[in-house]
Amino acid sequence: MIVVPLGIASATPTSIRHLPSVALWREGSVFLFDCGENSQMCMLQAGLKRSKIDSIFITHFDVDHYSGLMGLISTLQLQRREKELNLIGPKGIKEFVEWNLGFSGVEISFDLNFVEVNDDIDEMRVLDTDDYYVEARPLKHKKFCLGYRFQEKDKPGKVDAAKAEQYGITVDEQFKSLKAGNNLTLEDGTVIESYEIVGHPRPGDSFAYVTDTEYCPNAVKLAMNTNILYHEATFGNQLADKAKETGHSTAADAARVATEAQTKLLVIGHFSARYTNLHLLLKEAREGFYPTWLAHELRPIFTDPSHERGILEPKVELVDLTKKKPHSGGGNYRGGRPSGGRSGGGRSGGGRPGGHRSGSKNFRPRKSRDGAPSGNRGRYGTSTQDNRGGDRYRQNDGGSYRSNSRGSRDYNNSDRNSRYDDSKPNKSITPRTGYDDFNRF
Numbered sequence: 252m253i254v255v256p257l258g259i260a261s262a263t264p265t266s267i268r269h270l271p272s273v274a275l276w277r278e279g280s281v282f283l284f285d286c287g288e289n290s291q292m293c294m295l296q297a298g299l300k301r302s303k304i305d306s307i308f309i310t311h312f313d314v315d316h317y318s319g320l321m322g323l324i325s326t327l328q329l330q331r332r333e334k335e336l337n338l339i340g341p342k343g344i345k346e347f348v349e350w351n352l353g354f355s356g357v358e359i360s361f362d363l364n365f366v367e368v369n370d371d372i373d374e375m376r377v378l379d380t381d382d383y384y385v386e387a388r389p390l391k392h393k394k395f396c397l398g399y400r401f402q403e404k405d406k407p408g409k410v411d412a413a414k415a416e417q418y419g420i421t422v423d424e425q426f427k428s429l430k431a432g433n434n435l436t437l438e439d440g441t442v443i444e445s446y447e448i449v450g451h452p453r454p455g456d457s458f459a460y461v462t463d464t465e466y467c468p469n470a471v472k473l474a475m476n477t478n479i480l481y482h483e484a485t486f487g488n489q490l491a492d493k494a495k496e497t498g499h500s501t502a503a504d505a506a507r508v509a510t511e512a513q514t515k516l517l518v519i520g521h522f523s524a525r526y527t528n529l530h531l532l533l534k535e536a537r538e539g540f541y542p543t544w545l546a547h548e549l550r551p552i553f554t555d556p557s558h559e560r561g562i563l564e565p566k567v568e569l570v571d572l573t574k575k576k577p578h579s580g581g582g583n584y585r586g587g588r589p590s591g592g593r594s595g596g597g598r599s600g601g602g603r604p605g606g607h608r609s610g611s612k613n614f615r616p617r618k619s620r621d622g623a624p625s626g627n628r629g630r631y632g633t634s635t636q637d638n639r640g641g642d643r644y645r646q647n648d649g650g651s652y653r654s655n656s657r658g659s660r661d662y663n664n665s666d667r668n669s670r671y672d673d674s675k676p677n678k679s680i681t682p683r684t685g686y687d688d689f690n691r692f
């Protein structure tokens with residue numbers, strides 16, 4: 252399964268973040284969790300076909316979580332969809348959709364299968380097929396809100412081909428029957444038990460979608476032992492009061508749920524528009540639960556990390572935040588470039604004195620002999636504008652860049668050192684987002 256965050260904002264979209272929506276791709280079908288404004292466009296950008304949507308799950312009726320729903324249904328109608336669409340949400344979703352369709356006089360050509368969840372349930376299986384099921388549980392928000400868990404059912408174990416050959420099993424039907432757990436009687440009367448040929452069932456993958464909520468036990472139940480938990484982290488620790496007041500989680504709350512549920516990977520999203528530097532939230536979440544990633548719009552996350560092989564560069568070394576000059580030892584970023592060369596070590600060795608601001612925008616033009624494009628990052632890091640990071644960062648997260656001159660007072664080096672002086676050892680990790688380089692924090 253592949254999880255693709257489509258919108259990671261909360262409440263109000265920003266110039267770089269869309270309203271909440273997360274797509275789950277499985278075996279050619281798409282399952283949409285929440286459908287904020289712009290979800291259908293983001294799907295296109297993510298390379299997901301709208302016609303492949305199987306089910307849409309709405310968590311609650313805050314407008315930002317369903318404002319894209321009618322637009323999407325209208326598109327599906329214009330595409331002359333024929334396949335049934337499952338629409339799952341709190342009670343009222345049927346009335347809302349049907350009223351809208353009636354109001355605009357649209358008659359849709361496909362069936363809508365509504366599954367409404369009453370607010371008095373503790374747990375409900377909202378979808379159940381041969382291969383997977385989806386479970387909903389109420390969360391703790393200002394209004395009735397559902398969290399979801401998408402669970403693949405156990406897959407049959409692997410067939411021991413050599414053993415099967417020994418017994419003379421060759422027919423497909425025989426394999427099917429054994430895989431289904433039935434015993435097989437051969438022509439000579441020998442009975443072969445299923446377990447002799449078929450290995451242990453393999454557990455299916457799972458994904459939990461938990462937003463919007465304060466910390467609550469149901470969130471832990473939904474996320475128990477999942478491959479991926481997508482959890483809201485609207486606020487940081489400093490605004491823990493506001494989180495409680497508005498029925499939301501802090502990054503630390505998300506980490507608490509992930510820890511108690513022993514999920515394999517926590518992905519935090521649903522960020523308040525006030526955070527232009529999301530690494531603050533990532534840092535706080537990782538203090539509680541290390542395998543945490545920031546949701547990054549359109550950046551796919553695989554439930555089985557081994558499937559990511561070949562898509563990403565293999566490994567990077569995280570730079571210790573507490574070091575004053577994060578780039579000083581950064582041979583990692585310079586690829587094959589010889590250290591100590593004129594363009595590499597020469598400049599990082601004090602080529603630009605501190606406080607010499609004029610150099611910050613005036614980068615030396617890229618030289619073709621540098622080869623690797625990553626070569627520039629080392630140079631940026633040595634400038635006095637260290638906090639601003641490289642080009643990629645600006646391009647992807649313009650908000651951070653613009654606000655940085657205002658916010659930099661809070662994050663100057665001395666302050667940062669005193670606040671985050673719990674130096675963790677460098678860990679080697681596989682990158683998932685473009686923001687893994689901690690030295691941009």
Ligand SMILES: [Zn+2]
Nearest residue numbers: 261262313463
């Ligand atoms: Zn929300």
